[in-house]
Amino acid sequence: MTIGVASLVEELRNSLGPKAVITDPRELEPWVTDWRGRVHGAAPAMLAPASTEEVVQIVRSAAEHRVPLVPQGGNTGMSAGATPPADGSAMLLSMRRMNRIRAISAGDRLAVAEAGVVLATLNDAVHEVGMRFPLTLGARGSCTIGGLTSTNAGGTQVLKFGTMRSLVAGVEAVLPDGSIHNGLSGLKKDNRGYSIDQLLIGAEGTLGVVTAVALRLVPAVAARVVAWAGVDDPRRALELLRFLEERTQSIEGFELVPQDSLQLVLKHVSGTRPPLSGVHKWHVLIEATTPEAGSNISNEIERLLGLALNQEIIGDAVIASSEAQAEAFWKIRDSISEAERAEGQTLAHDISVPVADMPRFIMDASEQVERAFPGVIASGFGHLGDGNIHFHVRAGSHAAPDWYEAEGAAITRFVDDLVTAAGGSISAEHGIGQLKRAEFARLAEPGRLHALRAIKQALDPLGIMNPGKLVP
Numbered sequence: 001m002t003i004g005v006a007s008l009v010e011e012l013r014n015s016l017g018p019k020a021v022i023t024d025p026r027e028l029e030p031w032v033t034d035w036r037g038r039v040h041g042a043a044p045a046m047l048a049p050a051s052t053e054e055v056v057q058i059v060r061s062a063a064e065h066r067v068p069l070v071p072q073g074g075n076t077g078m079s080a081g082a083t084p085p086a087d088g089s090a091m092l093l094s095m096r097r098m099n100r101i102r103a104i105s106a107g108d109r110l111a112v113a114e115a116g117v118v119l120a121t122l123n124d125a126v127h128e129v130g131m132r133f134p135l136t137l138g139a140r141g142s143c144t145i146g147g148l149t150s151t152n153a154g155g156t157q158v159l160k161f162g163t164m165r166s167l168v169a170g171v172e173a174v175l176p177d178g179s180i181h182n183g184l185s186g187l188k189k190d191n192r193g194y195s196i197d198q199l200l201i202g203a204e205g206t207l208g209v210v211t212a213v214a215l216r217l218v219p220a221v222a223a224r225v226v227a228w229a230g231v232d233d234p235r236r237a238l239e240l241l242r243f244l245e246e247r248t249q250s251i252e253g254f255e256l257v258p259q260d261s262l263q264l265v266l267k268h269v270s271g272t273r274p275p276l277s278g279v280h281k282w283h284v285l286i287e288a289t290t291p292e293a294g295s296n297i298s299n300e301i302e303r304l305l306g307l308a309l310n311q312e313i314i315g316d317a318v319i320a321s322s323e324a325q326a327e328a329f330w331k332i333r334d335s336i337s338e339a340e341r342a343e344g345q346t347l348a349h350d351i352s353v354p355v356a357d358m359p360r361f362i363m364d365a366s367e368q369v370e371r372a373f374p375g376v377i378a379s380g381f382g383h384l385g386d387g388n389i390h391f392h393v394r395a396g397s398h399a400a401p402d403w404y405e406a407e408g409a410a411i412t413r414f415v416d417d418l419v420t421a422a423g424g425s426i427s428a429e430h431g432i433g434q435l436k437r438a439e440f441a442r443l444a445e446p447g448r449l450h451a452l453r454a455i456k457q458a459l460d461p462l463g464i465m466n467p468g469k470l471v472p
């Protein structure tokens, strides 16, 4: 521990009490490595404030002692944004003790949750008052409202409800100078210049500490339909989405699954079965919901899929006949990464291109990667309707203990160049963190980099908020 860190720890322990300052390495251990287990950091202490006032005190003291802070929620982020540097120069700032839901108003369609509230807890609480927070994702049992806000997280309902940027009505945060920004009023209209709330969304902890968030709610789901369809190619899949969207408002999930991914899931994940009897090159998982009690959404989707079948947009389709079957369909989609891991080494790229270009991009990019690196297997799955897929490259015949080190960077650069040439983004929903910083610096437009650096410098001149992340 340096003298600065030691005196900061001492000062905060005296003022905030022992619960707020953890130095036992065994307690710190699970929080200094990223979720994928790829990046290992170190921290002399983890600070765990219980209120916004305590965060103010921590930020002011950290600035005074020039000790950087790494905000952390559930540590489920995919870009190692919440992992401290390996030299132990920064403190972890865990927001998990700030876990109060301050208010839920069905009338205003708003909830105010502190940063450490876990997504599943919020989802359950708003459900009890007949409302819904329309964002869910695989990490819902651990990820927090502060983390979701700071990464501008997406999930499987972006098609209808947007990312966190659309779902956040306002943010309360402690800025790097220790001042509080309070945007929790939930005003629908507020044109007092720059939106500090929007600046903090997706800032990955580099501009301040999010302490609470006002979240937009919608009425709870009264009925849902989950269906599985087989299609010839991603172009047909997108055609199906447009066909459905022109005829119903109810589609909120539309996930593309290649046959290769389905086969991997069937091979490695116990209890999974193919939803359709025939073999199709590509598949889509469709979720439709309605808040209207008594509406016969199942008949509507069945009729529309029948029409799509007659028009040869799809080759076959099945509607889940029970909640258990609906969950079984989703399990296939949610298990793709796990099945890939079980099969062998995989390089993951969370990318986006304009929606209309995505079918062509998937086919061309897969072909080009496989041609440039013969023996690897490339494919894309995920949120087709958002123009966001997880473009994964499996080692295939290149599998070797040092494959990531030997070839990983070259393959990722190849993919990122294709994405950039297609006018896309190398990070659709997982942020930049530390894993994508070099590629971001290499490929981002100069104007974007200039603005990002200028904003960071203006708000955090001492560089104490999550250094080494996002801003190259």
Ligand SMILES: Cc1cc2nc3c(=O)[nH]c(=O)nc-3n(C[C@H](O)[C@H](O)[C@H](O)COP(=O)(O)OP(=O)(O)OC[C@H]3O[C@@H](n4cnc5c(N)ncnc54)[C@H](O)[C@@H]3O)c2cc1C
Pocket (backbone or CB within 6 Å): 035, 070, 071, 072, 073, 074, 075, 076, 077, 078, 080, 081, 082, 095, 115, 136, 137, 138, 139, 142, 143, 144, 145, 146, 147, 148, 149, 150, 151, 152, 153, 154, 155, 156, 204, 205, 206, 208, 209, 210, 211, 429, 430, 433, 466, 469
């Ligand atoms: C199985 C699985 C499925 C996933 N699916 C999706 C998906 O579909 N869509 C998607 O977008 N993401 C997905 N993710 C990624 C992840 O869940 C999200 O990025 C989530 O938003 C991270 O929340 P967290 O609380 O774990 O944040 P952390 O991982 O702790 O932190 C993430 C970033 O936010 C910063 N941060 C955290 N809390 C605060 C705060 N209070 N103030 C300031 N900065 C803060 C951290 O410094 C870090 O930079 C998935 C992850 C897993 C493990």
